[in-house]
Amino acid sequence: MGVNISYMGTKREIAPAVVDVISAAAKGVALDVFAGMCSVGEALAPYRQVWTNDVQAFAYEVAKAVFTECDLPLSRIQISDLHYEKYHSHRTRISGAFATSLAAEADLLESETFEQFEARYSTFKNKLAVERVSFASDDLYALFTRLYPDTYFGLGQAIEIDSVVAAIEATCRTGETSPDHRRWLRISLGRAMLRTANSTGHFAQFLKPKAGSFRTFLRQRRRGMWGEWLNSADEMQPVGTSDWRKGNRSFNMDCLELLPSLAGSDQRPSVIYADPPYTDDQYSRFYHLLETLLLYDYPKVDGAGIYRIDRFRTPFSVKSLAGAALEQMVTAISNTGADLVLSYPTNGLIYEAGHDPLLIMKKHFRSVERCYAISHDHSTFGASKGLAKSAVTEQIFLGRV
Ligand SMILES: C[S@@+](CC[C@H](N)C(=O)[O-])C[C@H]1O[C@@H](n2cnc3c(N)ncnc32)[C@H](O)[C@@H]1O
Structure with missing residues (x-):
């Protein structure tokens, strides 16, 4: 089932x-070296x-949960019973x-009309600006309240995110939940944040409300x-049997x-699957809040978009660097055998930069073929391409050592 x-x-x-x-390809372990959401x-x-790898911490946590985890996710009733009181008291404070x-x-x-909305929005913004300045709490769990109210989330939503985090950390600290449970719970919260955000399914920028x-x-x-x-937690399950999961590994590194x-x-691994980024949209910009x-x-x-300034920039998303990065990756994969x-x-x-993946692979592998050319809808999430979905021809190449 995975994390959906x-x-x-x-x-x-x-x-x-x-x-x-x-x-x-050769029999044995397969490493998905840009695993993303593990499809x-x-x-x-x-x-x-x-085996999986992804340089983004959230993608790594997802792969670890889905492919290697021992403890299954808790049910929504268990989650609610264990966390509600802690969540509620933090939120109230x-x-x-x-x-x-x-x-x-x-x-x-x-608000029912745009005029009403505009007037009330400006009142809200003014009051928030004052209370933000005087917010003196040294509470550890107030990050989203401090940095992200009225951005991707409302103020109340930001306080709720912090309160869920506080509850997750408290139950794990007291041993009521295991580190595996904590992983599932944090992934569920990330998923809930994606679904709730005022954007088109990412955190590259938030919508500024207009009449339409x-x-x-x-x-x-x-x-x-x-x-x-809670809804998100209900929609996640690991993949395979626990015995199968014991034989898997997850990495969190630059490939x-x-x-x-x-x-x-x-x-x-005996075969490595590579699905590198192929546009100039940096994943670390689109998903910075999950990190x-x-x-x-x-x-x-x-x-x-209020991005982390220390976010990872992948060379695969920089036109002038992408060809050299692919060559470096293909060389390193062929060296693993x-x-x-x-x-x-x-x-x-x-x-676009004038390179050809097929020719790059041919320099390093004994035989190379383009096995598939499939036209499919590629999710851009209304990113720089403007459309939520655009048709692309996806190709799948196989290089044998
Ligand atoms: C095209 S997506 C992979 C999607 C994945 N196949 C799926 O179906 O969900 C590319 C992934 O590569 C990761 N990534 C980008 N640069 C990387 C690097 N240098 N090393 C490892 N992972 C990287 C991104 O974080 C992103 O999750």
């Missing part, structure tokens, strides 16, 4: 074709041991410092984080560092 999280560039639709190509690993589960802004926000959420969009804005702002969190380290190791949720480190932020299965679409950045 929509993700930019997901291969969910073409996962069966990827599995088909992988089945023609290919899930489809591979009945056939092989699966933080809310006390924002009483007038929360009242103004409640009014705002009842204020109702969508209000609908999103009315969603309660606690309920969304250009991980792959060379595998060449000298006595445990190695911040996990790190909970009060990062320095900047930009219209594993076969390579590569997904890369015909409109990817590497082609």
